[in-house]
Amino acid sequence: MTQAIVNETRKRNTLLRKLLKNKLATIGLIIVSLMAIVAIFAPLIATHPPNEMIVGKSFLPMNTEGHLLGTDNYGRDLFSRLVYGTRISMIVGIAAVLFGAVFGTLLGLVAGYFGGRSDSIIMRTMDGLFAFPFILLAITLMTVLGQGLVNVIVAIGIANIPGFARLVRGQVLSVKEEEFIEVTHSLGATHTRIIFSHILPNCLAPLIVYGTMSTAGAIISEAALSFLGLGVQPPTASWGSILKDGKDFLVLNPQMATFSGICILLTVLGINLLGDGLRDALDPKMKV
Amino acid sequence: MGSFILKRLINLIPTLLVVGIIVFIITRMIPGDPASVMLGPQASVEDVENLREELGLNKSMPSQFISYVGDLAQLNLGYSYSYSESVFGLIIERFPNTVILALAALLIAVVIGIPAGILAARKQNTIVDYVVMLVSLVGVSMPIFWLGIMLVLFFSVNLGWFPATGMGNISEGLWPYLKHLILPAFALATIPMATFARITRSSMLEVISQDYIKTARSKGIKEYLVIGKHAFKNALTPILTVLGMQISNLLGGAVLTETIFSWPGMGRLIVDAIDKRDFVVVQGTVIFIAFIFVLVNLIVDVLYKVVNPKINLESSGGKK
Numbered sequence: 001m002t003q004a005i006v007n008e009t010r011k012r013n014t015l016l017r018k019l020l021k022n023k024l025a026t027i028g029l030i031i032v033s034l035m036a037i038v039a040i041f042a043p044l045i046a047t048h049p050p051n052e053m054i055v056g057k058s059f060l061p062m063n064t065e066g067h068l069l070g071t072d073n074y075g076r077d078l079f080s081r082l083v084y085g086t087r088i089s090m091i092v093g094i095a096a097v098l099f100g101a102v103f104g105t106l107l108g109l110v111a112g113y114f115g116g117r118s119d120s121i122i123m124r125t126m127d128g129l130f131a132f133p134f135i136l137l138a139i140t141l142m143t144v145l146g147q148g149l150v151n152v153i154v155a156i157g158i159a160n161i162p163g164f165a166r167l168v169r170g171q172v173l174s175v176k177e178e179e180f181i182e183v184t185h186s187l188g189a190t191h192t193r194i195i196f197s198h199i200l201p202n203c204l205a206p207l208i209v210y211g212t213m214s215t216a217g218a219i220i221s222e223a224a225l226s227f228l229g230l231g232v233q234p235p236t237a238s239w240g241s242i243l244k245d246g247k248d249f250l251v252l253n254p255q256m257a258t259f260s261g262i263c264i265l266l267t268v269l270g271i272n273l274l275g276d277g278l279r280d281a282l283d284p285k286m287k288v
Numbered sequence: 289m290g291s292f293i294l295k296r297l298i299n300l301i302p303t304l305l306v307v308g309i310i311v312f313i314i315t316r317m318i319p320g321d322p323a324s325v326m327l328g329p330q331a332s333v334e335d336v337e338n339l340r341e342e343l344g345l346n347k348s349m350p351s352q353f354i355s356y357v358g359d360l361a362q363l364n365l366g367y368s369y370s371y372s373e374s375v376f377g378l379i380i381e382r383f384p385n386t387v388i389l390a391l392a393a394l395l396i397a398v399v400i401g402i403p404a405g406i407l408a409a410r411k412q413n414t415i416v417d418y419v420v421m422l423v424s425l426v427g428v429s430m431p432i433f434w435l436g437i438m439l440v441l442f443f444s445v446n447l448g449w450f451p452a453t454g455m456g457n458i459s460e461g462l463w464p465y466l467k468h469l470i471l472p473a474f475a476l477a478t479i480p481m482a483t484f485a486r487i488t489r490s491s492m493l494e495v496i497s498q499d500y501i502k503t504a505r506s507k508g509i510k511e512y513l514v515i516g517k518h519a520f521k522n523a524l525t526p527i528l529t530v531l532g533m534q535i536s537n538l539l540g541g542a543v544l545t546e547t548i549f550s551w552p553g554m555g556r557l558i559v560d561a562i563d564k565r566d567f568v569v570v571q572g573t574v575i576f577i578a579f580i581f582v583l584v585n586l587i588v589d590v591l592y593k594v595v596n597p598k599i600n601l602e603s604s605g606g607k608k
Contacts, residue, residue, distance in 0.1 A: 133539045135541075136577060139543065258438070
C-alpha cells in the first residue's frame with residue numbers, strides 16, 4: 001500500500017516534470033494559475049465593489065479617478081468587474097465539465113462494459129445529442145431553463161456529456177479485452193469492482209486531457225451565452241455580459257468590449273496550452 | 289458504394305428520431321405554461337387557451353409526441369405567432385443566407401488553413417513554423433463573437449472599409465455584396481482555419497517521415513509533386529475528419545456571428561425568436577439545423593470512403 005502511494009507520487013512528479021520541460025505548457029500553467037488566483041482572491045484584488053454604480057460617472061476613460069480601466073455605462077469600475085468575472089468563468093468552466101464528465105463517464109462505462117442493448121440505447125442517445133452544434137444545444141437548454149449560474153452549469157454540462165461518454169466507451173472497449181480483466185473476473189470480482197478499480201483508472205489519462213480541453217470550451221460557451229443575454233443574471237459580472245454591454249457602446253467606450261474579450265482569449269489560450277502539454281505528457285497518441 | 293450510402297441513410301432514421309425526442313423533451317421542460325409564457329403577461333385567458341389548443345398542449349404527452357413526429361415527417365415545423373408565418377417558411381427564407389456565410393467561411397478556412405499547415409510542416413522548427421503554430425493556437429482559443437466585434441471596431445468604425453452589419457444585395461454588384469460578407473465570414477472562419485492548419489501540419493509531418501516519401505524524393509521527383517501529390521493525398525483522411533467536425537462549429541458559430549453582424553440567417557432567427565419567447569420557432573430551427581448537420585456528416589462520411597476506400601465506417605455514428 002505504501003509502495004503504491006510512493007509510486008503514485010512519483011508518477012505525478014514525472015508528469016509535472018514533463019509538463020515543465022514543455023515551454024508552452026509552462027506558459028499555459030502560469031496563465032491558468034494566475035487566473036485561479038485572481039478568481040480566489042477577487043475581493044482583495046478588485047479596487048471597487050463590482051456592482052457599485054456611481055451616478056454621473058459613466059464611461060470614465062482609462063486611468064481616471066482611481067479607475068484603472070475606467071467605468072462602464074452604469075459607472076461601475078470595469079477592472080473590478082473583470083476581476084469578479086474571472087470567478088464566474090472559472091466556476092462555470094470547472095463545474096460544467098465536472099457535470100459532463102461524471103455523467104458522461106458513467107454512461108460510457110456502462111455502455112462499453114455491458115454492451116448489448118444498454119450500449120445501443122446510450123450511444124444512440126449520445127449520437128442524437130451530438131447532432132446539435134454544442135453551443136446551439138446550450139442555447140436551447142438555457143432558453144428553456146432560464147438565466148442563472150446553476151442553469152448555465154447544467155446547460156453546458158449536459159452539452160458536454162456525449163463527448164465524455166464516447167471517449168470513455170472507446171477506452172473501456174479496448175481495456176475490457178485485456179487479459180488482467182478476465183483474470184480479475186475469474187477470481188470472482190464483481191462488475192462494479194472491475195469497472196471502478198480496474199477499468200476507470202485506465203481511462204484517467206485521456207479523461208484528464210479531454211477534461212482540460214473541454215474547460216476551455218465551457219468558458220467560451222458561458223461567455224457566448226452571457227453575450228446573448230442567456231447566461232448569468234445581471235448585475236453579476238461575467239466576461240460575456242460585459243462584452244454584451246460593451247458591444248452597444250463600441251464607439252463611446254471601446255475598452256469594455258476589448259478587455260473582456262482579452263480576458264476570455266487569454267484564459268482559453270492558457271487552458272489550451274496546458275491541455276496540449278498534458279496530452280503530450282500523458283497520451284501522445286491522442287488527437288483531441 | 290451504393291449499398292454503403294443506402295445503409296448510412298437507413299442508419300440516419302434512428303438518429304433523427306432521437307434528435308426529435310431530445311428536442312421534444314427539452315421543449316417540454318419549459319417551466320410553467322409555454323402558451324402563457326409565449327403570449328406574455330398581458331394576454332387574456334381566452335387567448336392562452338386558444339394557443340394551448342393550437343399547440344396541442346391540452347392533449348396527453350404520448351399523443352402530443354405522436355402528432356409531433358407526424359408533423360415532422362411532413363416537414364411541418366409549426367406556425368409562428370410572432371412572425372405570422374409558418375416556421376418552415378421562415379427557415380427556408382433564411383437558410384440560403386446561412387449557407388452562403390458558412391460556405392464563405394469554410395472557403396477562407398480551407399484556402400488559408402491547409403496551405404499554412406503544409407508550409408509549417410515543410411519548414412518544421414523554423415520561424416515560419418512557429419508563427420503559423422502560434423497564430424493557429426490563438427485562433428482555436430478565439431471567442432469568435434469577440435473577434436467579430438473587434439473586426440467591426442477596427443475595419444468598420446475606425447477605417448470605414450466594410451459595412452458593420454447587414455447583408456448586401458447581389459443585384460447591386462459583386463463588390464458591395466462581398467463587402468458585407470468578408471468580415472462575418474472571416475470571423476466565422478477563424479476556428480476552422482486554425483484547426484485545419486494544426487491538423488494539416490501534424491498529419492503532413494507524419495506522412496513526410498514515411499519511407500515512400502523518402503523513396504519518391506530519392507527518385508528525383510520534384511518536391512512540389514512529392515508534397516502536393518504523394519504526401520498531401522495521404523494526409524487528407526485526418527483533414528476530412530476535422531472537416532466533418534468543423535461543420536458543427538460553423539453552424540453553431542453562425543448563431544453568434546449572425547447576431548453580431550445582423551446577418552439575416554437562421555442563427556439570427558433563433559436569437560430573435562428567443563427574445564420574443566417564440567418557442568415554436570426555436571424548436572423548429574434547432575431541429576432543422578440538427579437534421580442538416582446529420583446530413584452533412586453523412587456526405588463527409590461518403591467523401592471519407594471515396595478518399596480512403598479501405599476505411600470501415602460501419603461502427604461509427606455521427607461525428608462531433
